[in-house]
Amino acid sequence: MDHEKVNILLVDDQPAKLLAYEVILKDLGENLVIASSGRDALEVLLKTEIAVILVDVCMPELDGFELAAMIREHPRFQKTAMIFISAIQVSDIDRLRGYEMGAVDYVPVPVVPEVLRAKIKVFAELYRKTRELERLNQELEDRVRARTAELENSTAKLRESEERRSMAIAAGKMGSWDWDWINGDWMWDEGQYRIFGVTPETFSVSSANIQALLHPDDVDQFRAAIAAFNTGARAYEGEFRISRPDGEVRWCVGTAAATVDPSGRVVRVSGVTVDITERKRAEERQNLLAREVDHRAKNALALAQSIVRLTRADSVKTYVNAVEGRINALARVHTILSLSSWQGAELSKLIEEELAPYSLGGQIRLAGPEVQLAPATAQTLALALHELFTNSAKYGALSTRAGRLTIGWQTENDVLSLSWEESGGPLVRTPKSRGFGTRSLLASIESQLGGQAKFDWRAEGLLCRLEVPLTRKATTSTSPAKFEAASSGELQRASG
Structure with a gap:
């Protein structure tokens, strides 16, 4: 490539x-x-x-x-x-x-x-992937800046164009008002009532009542604007929040301009209010997405480094193949999670992705209901399944055409039970010591997810049972530090 x-x-x-x-x-x-x-x-x-x-x-x-x-x-x-x-x-x-x-x-x-x-x-x-992620982050930031500039430009055009103002009022996003500075009378149009979530029949427009609808943190800003007009200001613009009677909080941007008499005294203040709640929410979503992308990029790189450091092999070629296989497994589950906007992944989809590299015909049987896994659980379980498939393809049932593999799963009381049953392959003997794949599988299932992994090395084929809690509060993604600490501990016990 x-x-x-x-x-x-x-x-x-x-x-x-x-x-x-x-x-x-x-x-x-x-x-x-x-x-x-x-x-x-x-x-x-x-x-x-x-x-x-x-x-x-x-x-x-x-x-x-x-x-x-x-x-x-x-x-x-x-x-x-x-x-x-x-x-x-x-x-x-x-x-x-x-x-x-x-x-x-x-x-x-x-x-x-x-x-x-x-x-x-x-x-x-690793350097190349890091630079690629940095470019993606930069592109995302550029899109956020472009979107913000576009919205600001749109707001400016709304203020300048009466026609667009009328369209915004009809859509419920803009309102206008007028305040008689001398006698204190207010006049609101339909759009202003709509933005504040009130009606002319139930709401009496006055300075006190308007202030009561302002968010508590923005009341001082309202008072400061009044004080500014009293001391000679002729225009004002600012963002503020309103707390509607139904409890909903909306973001607005308001502009105001003063009309003065020949002596320079303010006699009237007129203004426009624009509801910018959707823009604010979009900015929050973009900021959250940017932070999430940065977090997941760092986490993925750290996990890849852990895999590189912990993998053991008898030759350079075997080492490279093992590292590439594990990183590819991690990449596949990241793709699945990205397509779901990191909401989760189907267990059957994880298994199908791991099956993709093999041409096995009818050797494999899958049985189980649809199970949606949280991102952290999906990442850890994907690496565990990769180790099982790799081991089976090298030494177990999937290493011969006569071999058969049955993968079944079910859920009960928010616990996923998965069975891996091999048969028809080479004669199986209980290993004298655990390989890295087995050690990392145990470490990830037990330490990461609080589950259990049991191996039965039957002569006719491996039987492995995994039990994974589905509601345990795990980290937002697979924790490289935990994975590495647990796997390193297994390596030390095996060598000791």
């Missing part, structure tokens, strides 16, 4: 090593930028957007640690990924020092090309 190339900075004082790194990383298809010293690297960074920095620890004049410290001091580069290359045995103290300086990984010499490419690829892709 075509994608925008990112810049990878290679820093080393030895030309031969720089050439070797170029050869190793050429197949990634990214832009490789060369710097033969720490000072050259700093000049490049000031002129170019860099996704990943590959830097030699041992360099004359300015070594890797010192360069990393200088880079991190600049606010622009505080989150730039740095990978150290060291030709000498690095002690734990040096390693900790490197991480404190901002390194995200170490690569020992001699460099294994596949390992270096895999590490660079992961961080380059």
Whole structure:
């Protein structure tokens, strides 16, 4: 798939090593930028957007640690990924020092090309996704600004055009009024009564009664406007809220202009009121959406980083495939949730999305009612289902044409019970230790959702039962910190 190339900075004082790194990383298809010293690297960074920095620890004049410290001091580069290359045995103290300086990984010499490419690829892709999300946020902000400008322009035209004013009055969005400053008499038109939610038969227009309909926080603004006209002001404009008799609060923008006698004394004040409640609500929705997009983007990236750090594999290819599979599973559920405006996801849709990569004919049977999952539950359960499908495709019933898989689910007392039953595949033996997939599945179901996951390694096929509460108040999305802490704990217990 075509994608925008990112810049990878290679820093080393030895030309031969720089050439070797170029050869190793050429197949990634990214832009490789060369710097033969720490000072050259700093000049490049000031002129170019860099996704990943590959830097030699041992360099004359300015070594890797010192360069990393200088880079991190600049606010622009505080989150730039740095990978150290060291030709000498690095002690734990040096390693900790490197991480404190901002390194995200170490690569020992001699460099294994596949390992270096895999590490660079992961961080380059994370950088690319981050930039894409930033562009989406910027586009959203631009649309909000454009919409706000459009509404302000519309309001100005309503004030200037009598014809548009009449149309707005007919639609109940605009009203006009007149106030005799000398004797205190008020005159409202039909639109003004409609905006305030009252009728001429039930409401007597007076300063006191109008003030009673104003939102308590905006009463002082009304008094300040009166005081301003008394001290020589000739015009006023401001936003305010009204509390209708039925309890509904509406946002309005009001404009007023004074008429004076030959001596300069105010004798009349006339004005227009425009109901801008829908505009205010639209602005609130846009602001909420912008914050939600930012929150979910950060959460998704953090979860992806957790997956990268916690995945274990015997080879680079297996590692890359495992990471890509888990991130793709996360991307699929994000797509489903986005289509529902993050209201939730159907369980059957999650399962169908995980089935999509496989051509299995009639090997799989699904049975269960429609179940709507909350976003947090959907994200966690999607990752758990991905691990089950991946394991079955590698070692279980889905690894052979004779294998069969039955997935059934039901709900009772707001608890989802899901059974995963395999048969007809290779002979199953109880594993001596849990793999990462099993550990992460247990950690996510039990720690994230407060549920249970039970495995029965029968000879004829795996039987797995998941029980997940549907009404538990989980976090707004899958929590990377919880997922990583729980999975790391499983890894430590397994290795201990």
